[in-house]
Amino acid sequence: MIAGWSHEIVLAATILSWFIIGTGLAQTTIYLLQLVVAGYALSKRPPVARSALLWQRYSDVAPPIALLVPAYNEALNVVESVHSMLALEYPNFEVVVINDGSKDDTLQRLIEAFKLVKFHRPYEEALAHKPIRGLYSSPMTERLFVVDKENGGKADAQNAGINVCRAPLFCVIDGDSILEPDALMRAAQPFIDDPERTIAVGGTIRIANGSKIEAGRVREIHLPRRLLPLFQVVEYLRAFLMARLAWSSINTLMLVSGAFGMFRRAEVVAVGGFTKGSMGEDLDLVIKLHRHMRDMKREYRIQFIPEPVCWTEAPETLSVLARQRSRWQRGALECFFRYRSMLFNPRYGRVGFLGFGHILVVDVLGPVAEVLGYILIPAFWLLGILSAEYLLAFTALIFTYGVCVSVCSLILEEAELQRFPRARDLAVLTAAAVIENFGYRQLNNFWRVKGWWQFLRGNQGWGEMTRTGLSGTKK
Amino acid sequence: MWYIWDLSILLSVVSLVIMLFLIARRMLQERRGRAAADQRRQLLTALIAFTENRDREALKVRLLGVPAGIAIDAGFEFISLLRGEERDDVLVAFNECGLPARVGRQLQKGNVADRIHAAEMLAALGSEDASASLLSALAQDRSREVRIAAAIALCDLGSLPLLGTALDFIGVAGQRSRRLIELFRRFPRSRFNELAVHASRADASPFVRAAAIDALARAGGFGFADFFAGLAGDAAPEVVAAALRALGLTGHAQAPAILKRAMENDDWEVRAAAAESAGRLGFPELAAPLSRLMDDEVWTVRYAAANALRSFGQSGERLLREIAASEVSRSQRTASLILAEGPAL
Numbered sequence: 001m002i003a004g005w006s007h008e009i010v011l012a013a014t015i016l017s018w019f020i021i022g023t024g025l026a027q028t029t030i031y032l033l034q035l036v037v038a039g040y041a042l043s044k045r046p047p048v049a050r051s052a053l054l055w056q057r058y059s060d061v062a063p064p065i066a067l068l069v070p071a072y073n074e075a076l077n078v079v080e081s082v083h084s085m086l087a088l089e090y091p092n093f094e095v096v097v098i099n100d101g102s103k104d105d106t107l108q109r110l111i112e113a114f115k116l117v118k119f120h121r122p123y124e125e126a127l128a129h130k131p132i133r134g135l136y137s138s139p140m141t142e143r144l145f146v147v148d149k150e151n152g153g154k155a156d157a158q159n160a161g162i163n164v165c166r167a168p169l170f171c172v173i174d175g176d177s178i179l180e181p182d183a184l185m186r187a188a189q190p191f192i193d194d195p196e197r198t199i200a201v202g203g204t205i206r207i208a209n210g211s212k213i214e215a216g217r218v219r220e221i222h223l224p225r226r227l228l229p230l231f232q233v234v235e236y237l238r239a240f241l242m243a244r245l246a247w248s249s250i251n252t253l254m255l256v257s258g259a260f261g262m263f264r265r266a267e268v269v270a271v272g273g274f275t276k277g278s279m280g281e282d283l284d285l286v287i288k289l290h291r292h293m294r295d296m297k298r299e300y301r302i303q304f305i306p307e308p309v310c311w312t313e314a315p316e317t318l319s320v321l322a323r324q325r326s327r328w329q330r331g332a333l334e335c336f337f338r339y340r341s342m343l344f345n346p347r348y349g350r351v352g353f354l355g356f357g358h359i360l361v362v363d364v365l366g367p368v369a370e371v372l373g374y375i376l377i378p379a380f381w382l383l384g385i386l387s388a389e390y391l392l393a394f395t396a397l398i399f400t401y402g403v404c405v406s407v408c409s410l411i412l413e414e415a416e417l418q419r420f421p422r423a424r425d426l427a428v429l430t431a432a433a434v435i436e437n438f439g440y441r442q443l444n445n446f447w448r449v450k451g452w453w454q455f456l457r458g459n460q461g462w463g464e465m466t467r468t469g470l471s472g473t474k475k
Numbered sequence: 476m477w478y479i480w481d482l483s484i485l486l487s488v489v490s491l492v493i494m495l496f497l498i499a500r501r502m503l504q505e506r507r508g509r510a511a512a513d514q515r516r517q518l519l520t521a522l523i524a525f526t527e528n529r530d531r532e533a534l535k536v537r538l539l540g541v542p543a544g545i546a547i548d549a550g551f552e553f554i555s556l557l558r559g560e561e562r563d564d565v566l567v568a569f570n571e572c573g574l575p576a577r578v579g580r581q582l583q584k585g586n587v588a589d590r591i592h593a594a595e596m597l598a599a600l601g602s603e604d605a606s607a608s609l610l611s612a613l614a615q616d617r618s619r620e621v622r623i624a625a626a627i628a629l630c631d632l633g634s635l636p637l638l639g640t641a642l643d644f645i646g647v648a649g650q651r652s653r654r655l656i657e658l659f660r661r662f663p664r665s666r667f668n669e670l671a672v673h674a675s676r677a678d679a680s681p682f683v684r685a686a687a688i689d690a691l692a693r694a695g696g697f698g699f700a701d702f703f704a705g706l707a708g709d710a711a712p713e714v715v716a717a718a719l720r721a722l723g724l725t726g727h728a729q730a731p732a733i734l735k736r737a738m739e740n741d742d743w744e745v746r747a748a749a750a751e752s753a754g755r756l757g758f759p760e761l762a763a764p765l766s767r768l769m770d771d772e773v774w775t776v777r778y779a780a781a782n783a784l785r786s787f788g789q790s791g792e793r794l795l796r797e798i799a800a801s802e803v804s805r806s807q808r809t810a811s812l813i814l815a816e817g818p819a820l
Binding site: 392 | 501
């Protein structure tokens, strides 16, 4: 260290560096532990039966499911999406599309494609939402209902769908996503095997950019050709295969994705449904379910199972991705502070300690500490306030452990699931898992800090999520 | 601090080496996968040809010429499409090639998914020693899903041990699975009394008892009506609701009184089940209690009651219209909604 820096400055820099490195270490330790737990959970999971066998085995006892599809300005994709949902392989389900006051001709396209007619259907007004303008049914299929309501946001639309649906289970899915034909059957399995305790099940979200899509089905799986969605493929693997599987195996799963999640209606109604105006309505709902079940001292399971797959379109431009990530960050912060009384609260057991502890380290402190580190640690080293050891430790936490965690997620995927069809895909993904730590990860953290800033300023906007539509072929 | 750096380099290098190994493994698998797909296709072609020419020897040559896993897998898929004599002929060929013995080994040594599948295949193949293998799986397998699959397969083969013993083998955790409903629905008529005994056991789980009642109601018919009527006074609401639903299917001389009493039960699921059964049986004396139930605090009960009245035909519709035209209340709103259900005019 260069002489001349006052003791106070060195001490302050050292404390700050320890905070940054300590947070990074905590985050990395959590990731490595998640990898171990997820690896163990995956190895204990049996290889999965083929769809035809699942049908033979479970179709007689499969519970009815309502598929809730909120649609806002989805005219581009909605008809094809609904066609593909109606063709899902499940014995007893209905599709409830909720047109959330779209400004485009989403409703008109549905009316024309399915010859919809106005319909009266009694339903329980268990959850509050914006007024419903009309219900529609189709003479072409008794499985389809369309709810036309005033605009109130995604959570509001989902609440309207929960009110209108009659099945004991409902599955939420984004209007522009594509479910694999057997996804409902696979997601329903925990509700069949353990119907009394299972209250929510999440499946895997995969990125469809680059894959060949025809008639609302993913016909050929390919990796995205652009770098940005390719990095997101690795990110999604980390998020689903590592984090969610690990937390699920110890019943501490804090997030069932709003893009594809199945819930028991009674419990969701009991917690008041989705929270309106929330940036992270899916995270919010799962936290509410944990709190409710623990307050009631009831045994329950919230599970993630990797096999049911929902395909979605990932943002391909930096501006759209930045908006999405900032919004996700605001959603996490909003939920963390809304339910902060659960943090380290013994009443909520491992949900309070592990689940909320994870949000604290990874979502609340993580991005701020890391971005501070990008600036301060090299600066302290250049100014001679800190030794090279600190710089190396920080570099290890940002880059090399990052590579290890990303590649290990890919190892889990390949060792247990093998969903990427070609060896070449694996090689490309391995390269992406290394490269994403040099630039993409840092960019992501800047967006998350921006989300923090927006949260502090009370910015509640969702921002436009520009989509090009999945209905085409390869992009 | 150095150890953080050193460990990170070590872990990254190890993970990359493992990944490279997995990529190499995948390249080999791709090659083998293509060969396996070819063999499977050839076997399915041979099976289709067999249904036309019944040349068993040719089929056996083909069956023995492919790896056992492929023969078992494609064979089971194929026989699930066949019925009658054709199926029996294919099964004979499978038995002569020793496929059931291989499936039996899979039941012992495969992973959980393989073992469940093996149990299903053994039931379909129906070989002589299938029951012994399945009994052993029911008693000893460490996975409850496999034990349930073995019980279902044994039931199909007519070799399920006494229900109490089978459920003991399945274990308490397994007795929460909806797959038990399937097991009970496959019960042979000659053993319905076992279901009845279990349904009336106060120490058994209400879920299992309700599943047993449901199976008896579907297949047992009026012969069990007295039994269901007795269970309608049980302490467990889940059992009472199942008994009421069963009474709705079978009917009973005392049904109106039982249902009327159940409509005042504290548990909403019991009240809803009573309303549902009342609608199915259509006793006019239940119209009044049903119209009272339309003021219930739980929507599901109100809806079931209104629906029941609607299924009474003209008299029910008339009553609903009267309620809908009365002063604003919960009953009035429910009646209006039910009457409006259907295409808007």
